[in-house]
Amino acid sequence: MQEIIRQLLSELGEDASREGLLDTPKRVEKSLRFLTGGYQADVDEVLNNALFSVDYNEMVIVKDIDFYSLCEHHLLPFFGKCHVAYIPNGKVVGLSKIPRLVDIFSRRLQVQERLTNQIAETILAKVGPIGVGVVLEGQHLCMSMRGVEKQNSVAVTSAMLGTFRSDARTRAEFLELIRRPKTP
Numbered sequence: 001m002q003e004i005i006r007q008l009l010s011e012l013g014e015d016a017s018r019e020g021l022l023d024t025p026k027r028v029e030k031s032l033r034f035l036t037g038g039y040q041a042d043v044d045e046v047l048n049n050a051l052f053s054v055d056y057n058e059m060v061i062v063k064d065i066d067f068y069s070l071c072e073h074h075l076l077p078f079f080g081k082c083h084v085a086y087i088p089n090g091k092v093v094g095l096s097k098i099p100r101l102v103d104i105f106s107r108r109l110q111v112q113e114r115l116t117n118q119i120a121e122t123i124l125a126k127v128g129p130i131g132v133g134v135v136l137e138g139q140h141l142c143m144s145m146r147g148v149e150k151q152n153s154v155a156v157t158s159a160m161l162g163t164f165r166s167d168a169r170t171r172a173e174f175l176e177l178i179r180r181p182k183t184p
């Protein structure tokens, strides 16, 4: 990978052998491997020992999860907040595992729509709730840096499954709860 990055630097009109760029290929490789580390991650391993039987059937919400991903069309970052909710059906997942799942799918080349769906579908498949809702609010540098859109525009995507799709009140409760400002 480092040789390809050196070639890329030359193609861009740079002198890849100048001091400031000498270690850049190594750094870029390391950073790209980290930012796409989701391909190597195993969902089942992350959720291992983190599913618990409970007698709780109200909505569980984890909101304002930071996510950072790379747009697959331009290899530029898109990032923002992810909100996840589900209604358990006898089983809950450890709360800290939800941001881990978000990381697994965001550390890949993505489009925001697919990222949103993958998070929702995975929770549906692995936790077996009666419904899942996921909302992502993302800022895309491929839009703002290239001047395609206004600097601060945010793309919002959502995936509603199970009762979150079939029951308007459940969906409304979720959307209302994530709109509420953070408690200090």
Ligand SMILES: [Zn+2]
Binding pocket: 071, 072, 073, 074, 075, 076, 140, 142, 143
């Ligand atoms: Zn893009």
